[in-house]
Amino acid sequence: MKIELAIEKVKPHLTEARFRHTLRVAETAVHLAGVYNGSISKAELAAVFHDYAKYRPLREMEHWIKKSSLPKDLLGYHSELWHGPVGSLLVEWEHGIADTEIQDAIHFHTTGRANMSKLEKIIFLADYIEPGRKFPGVEEVREMAQQDLTKACWMASKNTISHLMKKNATIYPDSFYAYNDLTNQINGGV
Ligand code: DGI
Ligand code: FE
Ligand code: FE
Numbered sequence: 001m002k003i004e005l006a007i008e009k010v011k012p013h014l015t016e017a018r019f020r021h022t023l024r025v026a027e028t029a030v031h032l033a034g035v036y037n038g039s040i041s042k043a044e045l046a047a048v049f050h051d052y053a054k055y056r057p058l059r060e061m062e063h064w065i066k067k068s069s070l071p072k073d074l075l076g077y078h079s080e081l082w083h084g085p086v087g088s089l090l091v092e093w094e095h096g097i098a099d100t101e102i103q104d105a106i107h108f109h110t111t112g113r114a115n116m117s118k119l120e121k122i123i124f125l126a127d128y129i130e131p132g133r134k135f136p137g138v139e140e141v142r143e144m145a146q147q148d149l150t151k152a153c154w155m156a157s158k159n160t161i162s163h164l165m166k167k168n169a170t171i172y173p174d175s176f177y178a179y180n181d182l183t184n185q186i187n188g189g190v
Helices: 003-013 016-035 040-049 058-067 072-076 083-095 100-107 118-129 138-145 149-166 173-187
Strands: none
Touching: 003 016, 003 040, 016 040, 016 118, 040 083, 040 100, 040 118, 058 072, 058 083, 083 100, 100 118, 118 138, 118 149, 138 149, 149 173
16 A cells, blocks of 8 residues: 555544654654564554554444454453554455554554564564654663664563553553563573
């Protein structure tokens, strides 16, 4: 799909602020794909669609999780975790995007997972560091993103989990699997 068409398809599903976030994630993802020799076109398309399902009614997302092969344990965690997995299905059903690499990058953009592909890392990181993000510690992750893709993802994963634990939120297992695997990738683990 041409990127202009993808942007046109996504826009009506998002708020104005979320749409602008999406365009910044796409710019950031294209930049990272250039730095790390990833596919620019896949990075751009995955980024444009990464939050596609963000504003679907909860009962609709719940329905698709129940009816599809998505993991049912998602239903026992915060509904913020549903839009990535559900989005990875909807982009195929509604727009014919049947590229597994792109769909996986959309699926796992919120939590990460073990053994993330380069494209998954690029989208996970671009969503975290896009220029509109103001989290504490994001500037250090932005700097690392220019040097080491895996280390920057590890920092983002660690910051997100720490932040959620400080709020007494539950952590989806894939978030921990991402953190553990990225830790092993950067220093061999302890
Ligand atoms: O959709 P965005 O707002 O652009 O960002 P996102 O998809 O990365 O994250 C959505 C929210 O999900 C964000 O507030 C952080 C939260 N989140 C990420 N991992 C977990 C999580 N929330 C819980 N409860 N558990 C997690 O493992
Ligand atoms: Fe998201
Ligand atoms: Fe996002």
